[in-house]
Amino acid sequence: xxxxxxxxxxxxxxxxxxxxxxxxxxxxxxxxxxxxxxxxxxxxxxxxxxxxxxxxxxxxxxxxxxxxxxxxxxxxxxxxxxxxxxxxxxxxxxxxxxxxxxxxxxxxxxxxxxxxxxxxxxxxxxxxxxxxxxxxxxxxxxxxxxxxxxxxxxxxxxxxxxxxxxxxxxxxxxxxxxxxxxxxxxxxxxxxxxxxxxxxxxxxxxxxxxxxxxxxxxxxxxxxxxxxxxxxxxxxxxxxxxxxxxxxxxxxxxxxxxxxxxxxxxxxxxxxxxxxxxxxxxxxxxxxxxxxxxxxxxxxxxxxxxxxxxxxxxxxxxxxxxxxxxxxxxxxxxxxxxxxxxxxxxxxxxxxxxxxxxxxxxxxxxxxxxxxxxxxxxxxxxxxxxxxxxxxxxxxxxxxxxxxxxxxxxxxxxxxxxxxxxxxxxxxxxxxxxxxxxxxxxxxxxxxxxxxxxxxxxxxxxxxxxxxxxxxxxxxxxxxxxxxxxxxx
RNA sequence: GGCCCCAUCGUCUAGUGGACUAGGACGGCGGCCUUUCAAGCCGCAAACACGGAUUCGAAUUCCGUUGGGGCCA
Numbered sequence: 001x002x003x004x005x006x007x008x009x010x011x012x013x014x015x016x017x018x019x020x021x022x023x024x025x026x027x028x029x030x031x032x033x034x035x036x037x038x039x040x041x042x043x044x045x046x047x048x049x050x051x052x053x054x055x056x057x058x059x060x061x062x063x064x065x066x067x068x069x070x071x072x073x074x075x076x077x078x079x080x081x082x083x084x085x086x087x088x089x090x091x092x093x094x095x096x097x098x099x100x101x102x103x104x105x106x107x108x109x110x111x112x113x114x115x116x117x118x119x120x121x122x123x124x125x126x127x128x129x130x131x132x133x134x135x136x137x138x139x140x141x142x143x144x145x146x147x148x149x150x151x152x153x154x155x156x157x158x159x160x161x162x163x164x165x166x167x168x169x170x171x172x173x174x175x176x177x178x179x180x181x182x183x184x185x186x187x188x189x190x191x192x193x194x195x196x197x198x199x200x201x202x203x204x205x206x207x208x209x210x211x212x213x214x215x216x217x218x219x220x221x222x223x224x225x226x227x228x229x230x231x232x233x234x235x236x237x238x239x240x241x242x243x244x245x246x247x248x249x250x251x252x253x254x255x256x257x258x259x260x261x262x263x264x265x266x267x268x269x270x271x272x273x274x275x276x277x278x279x280x281x282x283x284x285x286x287x288x289x290x291x292x293x294x295x296x297x298x299x300x301x302x303x304x305x306x307x308x309x310x311x312x313x314x315x316x317x318x319x320x321x322x323x324x325x326x327x328x329x330x331x332x333x334x335x336x337x338x339x340x341x342x343x344x345x346x347x348x349x350x351x352x353x354x355x356x357x358x359x360x361x362x363x364x365x366x367x368x369x370x371x372x373x374x375x376x377x378x379x380x381x382x383x384x385x386x387x388x389x390x391x392x393x394x395x396x397x398x399x400x401x402x403x404x405x406x407x408x409x410x411x412x413x414x415x416x417x418x419x420x421x422x423x424x425x426x427x428x429x430x431x432x433x434x435x436x437x438x439x440x441x442x443x444x445x446x447x448x449x450x451x452x453x454x455x456x457x458x459x460x461x462x463x464x465x466x467x468x469x470x471x472x473x474x475x476x477x478x479x480x481x482x483x484x485x486x487x488x489x
Numbered sequence: 490g491g492c493c494c495c496a497u498c499g500u501c502u503a504g505u506g507g508a509c510u511a512g513g514a515c516g517g518c519g520g521c522c523u524u525u526c527a528a529g530c531c532g533c534a535a536a537c538a539c540g541g542a543u544u545c546g547a548a549u550u551c552c553g554u555u556g557g558g559g560c561c562a
Contacts, residue, residue, distance in 0.1 A: 115562070124491065125562050167494070176492060178561095215493060215560040236494085243500080245557065276501065276514095283503030284513050303502080306558060310500040313515040323528075364528035375526085423524095441524045453526045 001033030002205045005059075005066075006195065008040045009051035012256035013058035015309065016210055016240040016248055019274045023237060024208045025064045026275070026297040033205075037069030038198060039080045042188045058257040062267045063290055068202075076202040081194045088189035091197045091227070092150045092182050100226040101182055103139060103148045104131035126178030127151065150183040152192075152223065160218035165235040166302045172218040180219055192216060196223045199232060208235045208299075211306070212247075235299050238278040239306045248309055260314075262341055264368030266325075266333070269318040277307040287320075319367040330363055331355035334372050343373035346380040354379065357463045361455035375455060379464070382475075383450025387483035390476055392442040395435070397484045403433055403443050404480065408473045417466035419458040426458070447476035 005021035007013070021037075028035035037059070039052055056070060068074025078084060095101035104127075106114075111127070118125045132153060134142075142148070154177050161171045182193040189197075199207060214236045224231040242252040249255055254263065260270060272288050280303070281288075281296045288296065325333065331352055338348040349355070362375050377383055391400045410425045411417075430440040441457050448454075448461055448469055461469045 119490080119562070122490080170493070172493075210559090211494065212559055238495085239559065241558075247559075273501095278501095280502055282513090286501095286514055305495050307502090308500060310515070313501065316515055319528085362527095365526065367527095436524095438524055445525060451525090455526085457524060 001028060001031045002036070002203050003028045003033060003208060004036045004038050004199070004202065004204050006038045006040050006198075006209075007052075007055050008043065008046070009055065010043065010046040010048055011051055011250075012258050013055040014248070014255055015257065015260075015274065017055075018058060018062070018257050019240060019277055020208060020210055020237060021059060021064055022062070022271065022274050023279070023297070023302070024206075025066075026293055027206065027208065027299065028067075029294045030297055034067045035065075036074060036076075036202065037066045037079065038202070039070060039082075040191065040194065041080055041082045042191070042194050044082075044186070044188060054256075054258055058261075061261060062257070062271050081189070081198065084194070084198065085187065085189070087201065088183065088193055088197055089187075092189070092193060095152070095182070095226055096150065098226070099153070101150050101152050102132055102134070102179075103143075104151045104179075104181075105142050105146045105148045106131060124176055126176070127180075129179050132179060147185045149181045149185050151179040152182050152219070152226070154179050154219075154222060160221055162214075162217045162221060162234060164214075164217075165233060165299045166238075166304060167214070167236055170214065170217070172215075174218075174222075177218055177222075192219050192223065196220050196227070200224070200227065200229045204232050206233045206235065208237060211236045211239045235302065238303055240277055241306050241308045243308055243310070245308065264337060264370030264372075265314065265318050266321045266369070269314065269321040272321075273314045273317050277309065278303050286317075315367050322366050322369070323363055325363065327359040327363075328352075328356050330359040334359075334369055337369040338373070341370075343370075343377075345373045345377040349380050354463070358455070361459050361463070365455065375451075375453075378449040378451060378454070385446060385450045387476075387479040389452060390443050390446050390480055392439045395439055395443075397480065399433075399435070400443050401477070401480050401484065403435060403440050404447060404473055404477050406433060407440065407444055408470065408477065411461075411466075411473070412470055414466075417462060417469070419462045422461050423458045443476075444473070447473050 003024040005017075005024050007017055007021075025035050027033070037056070041047060041052075052070065059066070066072065068076060069079045073079075081088075092101060096103070106127075114128055115125050117123075118128075131151070155174045158174050159171045160174055160177075161169055163169055180192060181190050183189055198204075217234060217236070221231055240248050242248040244252070254260060257270065261267075268289065271290055271293070272286075275288060275293050275297070276286070279297065279301055281301065285296075322330065332355075334355055335348070335350065335352060342348050358376050358379060362372055365375060366372055390404070391397055395403075406429055407426065410429055411422065414421050414425055426440060426444070427437055430437045433440065444461075445454055445457050446452060448457065448464060449472075454460060464472070
């Protein structure tokens with residue numbers, strides 16, 4: 001089995017394309033076959049600079065590796081279509097020699113006019129095959145000078161049937177398929193020609209592609225036939241839709257893997273989620289590692305109906321994967337993430353030990369890696385806050401001030417600054433002060449972290465350390481006294 | 490507009506003629522837990538698009554309608 005992922009570098013690694021890449025890869029890895037990447041860069045006008053690198057990087061990030069393709073080469077190199085033009089010309093030439101393709105000299109103006117007339121007459125819109133009828137002499141007469149394209153001579157009647165692995169038998173009326181272009185006037189091949197030639201040359205056995213290509217399948221089948229080649233097995237995968245049920249695109253917000261990476265999603269969550277868009281194993285299994293997916297994946301269980309991309313479930317799955325990370329792995333993931341995408345709150349830190357100690361306190365509070373910076377910022381900088389937030393519900397400033405003083409004294413006198421000791425000291429103190437635990441801890445939470453929402457207090461104080469904790473309380477004391485002095489009552 | 494594909498809770502899906510009072514997950518709602526925020530646990534609501542036909546029996550087969558999507562223009 002040999003399969004491929006054939007992206008056009010006309011944009012970033014779109015989620016739909018990457019899902020297709022993933023299915024191809026899963027199939028190959030599960031069958032011990034080969035997976036290759038081929039860059040379909042023949043549409044020169046739409047090339048986007050950096051798109052190839054971004055797409056390859058997305059694959060690497062997700063753990064999708066390729067046996068042949070850019071970077072690694074392979075015995076069918078080159079893997080860029082723009083470097084295989086000779087091949088397409090030769091192939092088109094062969095078809096012309098065999099009378100299965102022909103040059104067309106119709107001008108864009110004529111074609112446009114033709115279509116307008118067809119539309120007005122409510123006829124089927126398509127090339128009228130005028131140049132197909134040209135005699136050898138007529139062709140020779142136009143050969144030089146006149147810009148031309150090469151068109152495929154489609155059968156004029158009958159049907160073309162595709163046996164699709166996920167859709168079953170699909171038939172198309174040949175008369176409704178016009179003589180499509182093989183080579184454009186600029187000498188570049190169309191998608192149809194290049195795709196078929198390369199898939200054959202590269203010995204692709206299974207073509208898994210999105211359903212949007214289903215309408216071009218009969219053209220491809222006829223091309224294979226004209227060349228005398230055996231077509232591959234086709235599987236048209238359900239398309240991925242945006243929540244508004246239209247094709248997922250940029251205007252729906254994030255649509256590329258790169259963007260999800262930047263939003264703090266884990267590659268394993270992304271892979272797992274994408275795999276479940278259009279495929280399922282059974283009625284209950286939701287979690288799959290890459291290895292499990294490779295074992296479980298099969299084309300038989302690919303669904304036919306389009307799947308709406310629901311990011312809520314991705315968010316949940318991501319949080320789930322974050323919680324399954326070891327403390328050390330989460331710490332590393334965060335440091336890596338911040339290095340690549342520096343947070344707004346503080347400069348990217350490097351202290352892996354510190355992060356490993358804070359990781360268990362934040363991991364069930366994270367849905368994405370991006371959620372971490374606001375929660376742990378107090379470790380890396382002094383967080384400014386308004387002194388009034390120290391004062392908890394049903395407390396006044398004097399009470400808060402007193403609570404801070406007492407807590408300062410108790411914590412300062414503690415022989416060991418660990419979470420259990422801190423808790424053992426502070427809970428009784430709350431009672432002594434006539435406060436609920438939540439009130440006292442609320443004051444101290446703001447004092448210690450500058451945040452109203454923060455990780456659990458006792459452990460946080462332990463990670464912060466005695467000196468920084470006491471200094472933060474002293475600071476809060478100063479702030480609150482100054483604040484009380486200017487707000488009478 | 491033409492061609493093609495699709496149709497189970499809001500979403501992802503299980504379901505291939507009887508075990509379906511239609512299962513799971515996300516999300517929603519309610520509760521428990523609780524030191525803020527989460528996480529976790531428990532519970533509830535929520536779907537077979539519609540109409541015919543076949544059959545003793547249909548979510549499951551066939552036909553049509555409607556709806557959605559894709560491709561081409």
